[in-house]
Amino acid sequence: MDAKKERSVSRFREEIDTYEPVLEVLALEPGEMGHLQIPLLKNMLQKHKRIIECVETGEPFMASQFTNPVEILAAMDIPWYFHVEQQFAAAGTGGSPHTMEDLEAMDKIGVPSDCCTLLRLLLYYQVAGLLPIPTAYLALTEPCDSVAGLHAAFMNHPDWRNVPAYTPDPPYHSDERSINYFAGELKRMVEFITKHMGKTLDMNRLKAAVEETNKGYALWMDYNDIRRAVPAPHSYIMPMSCFYLINTMGAGDPAQTEWYKDLITDAEMRMRENKPEVPDQKIRIFWYDLQPMFFGELVPWLEQEWGGVIAMDMVSYCPYQLVDTSTEDSIFRGLARRAFEDGPMVHQARGLADNVIHDITRIVKDYKIDCVVFPGHMGHKDMQASISLMRETCRDLGVAFLHLGIDICDKRYTSVEDIKGKFSQFFTAMGLG
Amino acid sequence: MQTDMKSSAFQQFAEAADTIVNPEVKKWKDGGGKVMGYFCTAMPTEMITAAGFLPFRMRATGSTETELSDSFFSSLNCSFPRHAFNMALKGEYDFIDGLVIFNSCDHIRRVYDHWIRQIGTPFVKILSLPRKSEQPQVEWFRDELSTLREAMHEHFGVEITDDRLREAIALHNKSRRMLRDMYELRKSDSPPITGAEMLAVTVAGTTMPQERYNQLLGELSDDIRERSGQSGFRARLMVIGGELDNPEYIKVIEGQGGLVVTDAVCFGSRMIWKDVEEDADDPLRALAQYYIIDRPACARMYTEYPRRLDFIKNLIKDFNVDGVIFQRLTFCELWGFEQYSLTNDFKELDVPLLCLDREYTMSGVGQLRTRVQAFLETMGR
Ligand code: SF4
Ligand code: SF4
Numbered sequence: 086m087d088a089k090k091e092r093s094v095s096r097f098r099e100e101i102d103t104y105e106p107v108l109e110v111l112a113l114e115p116g117e118m119g120h121l122q123i124p125l126l127k128n129m130l131q132k133h134k135r136i137i138e139c140v141e142t143g144e145p146f147m148a149s150q151f152t153n154p155v156e157i158l159a160a161m162d163i164p165w166y167f168h169v170e171q172q173f174a175a176a177g178t179g180g181s182p183h184t185m186e187d188l189e190a191m192d193k194i195g196v197p198s199d200c201c202t203l204l205r206l207l208l209y210y211q212v213a214g215l216l217p218i219p220t221a222y223l224a225l226t227e228p229c230d231s232v233a234g235l236h237a238a239f240m241n242h243p244d245w246r247n248v249p250a251y252t253p254d255p256p257y258h259s260d261e262r263s264i265n266y267f268a269g270e271l272k273r274m275v276e277f278i279t280k281h282m283g284k285t286l287d288m289n290r291l292k293a294a295v296e297e298t299n300k301g302y303a304l305w306m307d308y309n310d311i312r313r314a315v316p317a318p319h320s321y322i323m324p325m326s327c328f329y330l331i332n333t334m335g336a337g338d339p340a341q342t343e344w345y346k347d348l349i350t351d352a353e354m355r356m357r358e359n360k361p362e363v364p365d366q367k368i369r370i371f372w373y374d375l376q377p378m379f380f381g382e383l384v385p386w387l388e389q390e391w392g393g394v395i396a397m398d399m400v401s402y403c404p405y406q407l408v409d410t411s412t413e414d415s416i417f418r419g420l421a422r423r424a425f426e427d428g429p430m431v432h433q434a435r436g437l438a439d440n441v442i443h444d445i446t447r448i449v450k451d452y453k454i455d456c457v458v459f460p461g462h463m464g465h466k467d468m469q470a471s472i473s474l475m476r477e478t479c480r481d482l483g484v485a486f487l488h489l490g491i492d493i494c495d496k497r498y499t500s501v502e503d504i505k506g507k508f509s510q511f512f513t514a515m516g517l518g
Numbered sequence: 519m520q521t522d523m524k525s526s527a528f529q530q531f532a533e534a535a536d537t538i539v540n541p542e543v544k545k546w547k548d549g550g551g552k553v554m555g556y557f558c559t560a561m562p563t564e565m566i567t568a569a570g571f572l573p574f575r576m577r578a579t580g581s582t583e584t585e586l587s588d589s590f591f592s593s594l595n596c597s598f599p600r601h602a603f604n605m606a607l608k609g610e611y612d613f614i615d616g617l618v619i620f621n622s623c624d625h626i627r628r629v630y631d632h633w634i635r636q637i638g639t640p641f642v643k644i645l646s647l648p649r650k651s652e653q654p655q656v657e658w659f660r661d662e663l664s665t666l667r668e669a670m671h672e673h674f675g676v677e678i679t680d681d682r683l684r685e686a687i688a689l690h691n692k693s694r695r696m697l698r699d700m701y702e703l704r705k706s707d708s709p710p711i712t713g714a715e716m717l718a719v720t721v722a723g724t725t726m727p728q729e730r731y732n733q734l735l736g737e738l739s740d741d742i743r744e745r746s747g748q749s750g751f752r753a754r755l756m757v758i759g760g761e762l763d764n765p766e767y768i769k770v771i772e773g774q775g776g777l778v779v780t781d782a783v784c785f786g787s788r789m790i791w792k793d794v795e796e797d798a799d800d801p802l803r804a805l806a807q808y809y810i811i812d813r814p815a816c817a818r819m820y821t822e823y824p825r826r827l828d829f830i831k832n833l834i835k836d837f838n839v840d841g842v843i844f845q846r847l848t849f850c851e852l853w854g855f856e857q858y859s860l861t862n863d864f865k866e867l868d869v870p871l872l873c874l875d876r877e878y879t880m881s882g883v884g885q886l887r888t889r890v891q892a893f894l895e896t897m898g899r
Contacts, residue, residue, distance in 0.1 A: 195861050197846070197875065199594070200854040208858070226649040226820050230624045233649050234855030237823040241859045252820065254655060257621040257646035266658055273654070434624075437644075438631035461592075466849060469592040470599075470628035 090140050093217040096183075097133040104130055118323070118362070121351060124344050125326055136166045140217050145282050148216070150225035151332050152428050153253070154420040156298055157275060159336040160291035161284045165223075167332075168216055169207055184378060187213075188495050196238075201231035201464025202494040203375075208235060211242055218244055221281035223274065224252040227425065228434035231464050251277040255425040257436055267421035268414070288413055294337030295408050295416055301331050302405045304345035309403050311352045313452055316361040317369070317394045318352035321384050323362075324401035325376060328429060367392030367518045371448050373475070374399050374460040374468070375430065377493040382501045387508065391518040397452045400429040402444065438471045445478045455517055456485040462493045485515045523745065527737035528715065534722035535765055538579055538605070539613060542726035546572050547613055551727075552674065555614040555639075557602075557629070558622040559784045559816065560647050562663060562805040564794065567728050568686035569676040574614060575724035575785075577763045578602040578878060590632045596625040596849045597878035598761050603629055606637050616641035616673070618666065622818060623852055641673045650821040651811045660806035667802070683801035687794045689728045694790040696735040697723070700742065701787065704779045705837050708747025713757065713778020714768040721763050721785050751777035752899035753840040758782040758830060758860075760816060760853045762845060766880055771843065774890040775899070780837040782830050783845075788814045791829075817852040826856075827863055834869055841897050843890070844873045870897055 104126050111119045111126070139146035146164040149155075158165050181187075191209035192198070198205075210216050224240070226233040240250050253270035256263035275286050305327045311318060327348070330341055355361055370387070372395050377383070387393035405427045408419025426432060433440055445457055457479050461469065472488055479486035489507055492498030512518045523529075534540040543553065554566045557576050566573035578601030584591070587604035605611055617639050621627040630644045645662045648655035667678045697720060703710050711719075719738065723731050752775035757768060762783045772778060781787055792812045798804035814829045815822035833839065844860060846853040857873050864871040872893040876882065 194858070196858045197848075197854040199849050200851045204855075208855075224820075230818070230851040231855070233818060233820045234852045237817065237820045238855040238859045241823055241863070252650060254648045254650050254658075256648075256658065257627070257644065262661065263646070266654075269654060438628060463594060464851075466595060466851065467624035467628055469594045470590065470625060471631070472592055473590045474631070 086141055089214060090217075092214045094133075094137045094140050096215055097137055097217075101130050101133055118351075121323055121326075121344070121348060124340065125330065128330070128341075132166065135164050136217055139164050145220035146217075147221050147223060147278070147282065148219040149223040152225055152227065152255075152424045152431055153223045153274070154271065154424055155332060155336040156291060156294040156420065157271070157278070157286065159294045159338075161275075161278055161282070161286050163278065163282055163284065165219075166217065168210070169203065181378075184494075188497070199463070200234070201229070201462075202492050202498075203462075203464055204231045204235040206494055208238060211239060211245065214244075219248060221278070222248050222250040223278075224250050226252050227255040228431045229465065229467060231466075249277070249281045253424070255431075255435060259426055259436060263425075264418050264422050267425050268417040271417055271421055271424070288416075290337075291416060292410050295410050295420070297337045297339060297342060298331060299407045299410070300342045301345055302403070302407060304342065304349060305331070305403045306405070308345065308349050308352060309397075309401070311349065311356070312396065314356050315369070315453060316359075316366040317363065317396050318355040319362045320388065321372075321376065321380065321395045321398065323348060323351075324395075325398065327403070328400050332428070363388045363392075363394045365392045366394045368512065369394060369396035369453055369455045371396065371445070371452065371454045371457045372398040372460065373433075373445065373457055374462050374465070375493050376400060377460065377462075377491060377496075379496045379501055382496075383504060386505055390505075391508070391512055393508070393512075393518065396454060397448050399433060402429070402432075402448060404432055404444075434465060434467050438467075438474050441468070441471045441474055442478050445475060446482060449479070449482050449484050454484055456487060456511075456515065458487045458489065460489045460491045460493070462491060463498060464493075485511070485517065487511045523738070523741040525737040525741050527734040527741065528719070530734055531722035531738070532715075532718045532765070534725045535718040535763070536579065538577065538610060540722075540725055542730055543572065543574065543613065546727060552615040553613060555611065555617040556619070557617075557626050558620050558647075559789055559813075560620055560622065560809050561618055562809055563724075563728075564683060564686040564690050564801075564805060565663065565666065565670075565678055567689060568678045568682040569670055569674070571615070571676075572727055573724070576602050576611070576617075577721075578605055579763065581605050582879060590636070591625070591628070594849055595628075596623075596847050598847055599625045599629045601878050603632060606633065611637070611639070614639060616670075617643075619644045620647040621645075622647060623850070625849070641670075643669055647818075648810060649818060651815060651819050652821070656803070656806045656810045659810050660800075660803045663802050663806060680801050683805070684796060684798075686728075687801060687804065688796050689732070691793040691796060692732050693723055693728060693735060694793055696732065696739060697790045700735075700739065701780060701790075703742065706747060708749050709777065709779055710742040710745045710747045712748060712768075712772055713755070713781065714765040714772055716778075717762070717768050717781070717786060718765040720789065721765070723789075724785065748777050751775060752894050753777070753897055754779045754838055756780045756782070756830075756833060756837065756839040756842045757786075757845060758842060759845040760784055760850060761847055761878075762786075764880065767845070767876070767886075770880075770883055770886050771890050774887060774894060776841070776890065776894055779839065780833050782814065782826075782833060784816060787833070788816060817856040823856070823859060827860070830860075831867070834867070839869060840899070841870045841872065841893060843893070844871060846873070846875055847878060848875045 111123050148168045149165045196205045224236045370393050409415040476486050552571045553574050554571045555574050555576050563573035581601035584600040584604045586607040587600050591600045619630040755776040755778045763785050768778050791814050794808040795804040
């Protein structure tokens with residue numbers, strides 16, 4: 086491999102080197118949660134290895150985004166990677182060793198600092214040659230301006246300019262016409278993949294993949310029902326992995342469905358035996374945003390210091406509707422609805438602010454929430470303009486509301502210590518905990 | 519704005535750009551006419567004209583505070599919607615009978631959410647504007663326009679017939695052609711109109727009945743043909759970016775000795791550079807085709823960066839531009855990422871680029887002067 090290609094997979098290789106020994110230890114001593122952690126890590130590393138193999142051998146592969154239906158990619162047998170994965174993996178695993186150096190280098194590339202850091206960071210990865218250049222790319226323009234702006238810039242990079250790209254265009258409404266329009270966009274996406282990857286879509290395989298992910302989503306919904314229990318069965322990592330597993334790790338694999346079953350079994354056992362992963366829970370928090378990359382520094386403190394548990398959050402809330410697999414049309418329409426209406430971030434931020442009011446109301450009631458925390462990631466400008474509605478909704482519901490003001494990728498914006506201070510002040514003032 | 523022009527046309531344009539309710543709006547309202555507000559260049563104003571309404575593009579001219587809208591928007595939101603919504607909360611937009619908003623950007627689309635809850639405008643509609651410029655998007659947008667036509671019919675009882683649409687398209691095309699003719703004159707060595715004056719003229723066109731506008735444009739056109747051109751300026755400049763409706767901003771730039779000879783901004787060339795097809799069987803589709811594909815796109819159309827860059831490059835060549843000023847309202851992510859791409863691409867052009875962040879109101883004038891001065895100096899002017 087030439088140096089450029091080698092660099093493009095260097096972060097994948099590092100993660101493999103870091104997590105393979107962890108896997109070995111977990112296999113020997115799985116501890117309480119090992120049986121749930123092992124499949125997640127294995128899956129992530131397998132995906133990394135597959136992309137490295139493609140880069141090494143020249144086999145075509147794609148890059149894609151979390152809203153583009155993975156079932157289609159799985160049914161068409163396309164190797165692919167999710168290019169914001171580095172950030173999300175960092176969040177799930179407690180931060181990447183490169184975070185600070187990446188942020189400092191990112192500051193120098195010239196995107197105004199008021200633009201979303203998650204995407205500035207992604208652009209930096211591209212500039213730094215840390216993203217494998219795919220054969221074709223499935224982009225995304227929802228739910229915010231930053232995503233659309235980023236992609237315009239992204240596809241202008243000299244190394245990516247000639248990579249064919251397709252982006253399904255999300256409508257702003259949610260009616261039948263919108264679903265049909267987006268289903269059409271997905272069908273054109275399949276044509277695009279066929280043209281550039283030389284693979285056709287077998288509808289039977291797509292049906293099978295969707296039926297399998299339907300099972301996963303149904304189990305995830307069951308799991309979320311269990312999470313209504315007080316005390317909450319789990320801390321934040323397992324719930325948030327529900328989204329990651331189904332959206333970035335391929336689809337249609339029964340092993341994934343098994344993982345959800347194991348998760349539910351574990352949650353039920355904890356409820357039965359009154360052994361929640363977080364002991365002494367006192368405050369049930371609804372974290373209404375993405376998880377920051379430094380969540381690992383914050384949540385254990387919340388749990389230990391205040392008995393605060395993330396009872397629900399934006400990423401693991403599961404408003405997904407199952408896909409009707411009876412006809413080709415119903416499959417595409419179902420995938421369309423899921424892609425542009427249901428996913429995290431997209432669900433909250435794509436359409437009218439009514440979504441915000443509806444979600445907060447529903448979650449506060451269903452999950453016996455004591456306080457709604459709006460972290461207020463600096464990139465979410467539509468959400469910044471919805472704070473008054475969040476506050477009003479919480480007031481009507483009689484639940485405490487905290488707006489933090491953070492950058493989910495960059496703790497230089499608001500430090501973890503400052504965030505902790507805000508929490509302590511707030512809990513004290515509200516008489517929580 | 520002081521002027522040496524013979525007719526009163528320019529004065530009327532300048533007044534319209536400098537106020538919200540200008541005399542033409544007042545006359546229109548006094549005569550029982552209806553006004554439809556809209557927020558973005560993507561609005562097919564031809565439809566509003568065809569309905570017999572006055573299309574009025576929302577601005578926040580004259581606003582100095584956001585004391586009321588601060589309860590609804592955060593300090594991380596773009597200052598344009600914050601000021602515009604503040605004016606609405608103060609009742610300064612009570613004269614509009616309806617409002618059409620698009621999901622233009624994350625800030626503007628939330629104006630819709632707050633407007634329907636806080637302001638009593640009887641007709642408010644949000645339309646879904648695609649993010650890419652291909653044929654399925656034209657069809658989608660055509661259907662959106664059709665729903666607007668039906669909603670206006672239902673609410674106001676107006677018929678937007680195809681024939682009326684064709685007439686309105688011809689009328690708006692006429693304005694575009696007259697404005698392009700004025701831009702054409704600016705290609706000369708001594709352009710007869712300054713950049714600040716030109717912006718006042720284009721902004722005024724978004725605030726008055728189109729027939730009256732065309733009449734005044736005719737008068738202005740005679741004026742500027744007789745006028746001696748600008749001379750003694752240090753450089754030929756071009757201003758690019760998104761929302762810019764304040765001629766004073768250009769005036770400050772020109773006050774440093776550069777002359778703005780052309781632009782690529784929402785209220786400028788991007789509104790007028792192309793015409794809508796006039797004799798189409800389906801004029802709604804013709805409008806959709808124009809607004810989604812044919813007109814020079816803004817930064818929200820993610821597929822169109824190469825075309826936007828070509829548009830800028832062509833203007834540089836055609837107007838013999840020495841330097842380009844990119845201005846962006848802080849917190850605008852669409853133009854923020856565009857700034858990054860442009861900065862990279864300008865490295866390969868022989869023309870310098872100055873990037874400026876600004877607020878909607880004219881704060882930081884001193885800094886603007888200093889930056890432009892320095893820019894002209896680095897250009898050796
Ligand atoms: S930049 Fe585009 S979307 Fe934003 S106001 Fe201007 S025309 Fe509308
Ligand atoms: S300048 Fe940008 S953020 Fe502000 S209203 Fe226009 S598109 Fe939206």
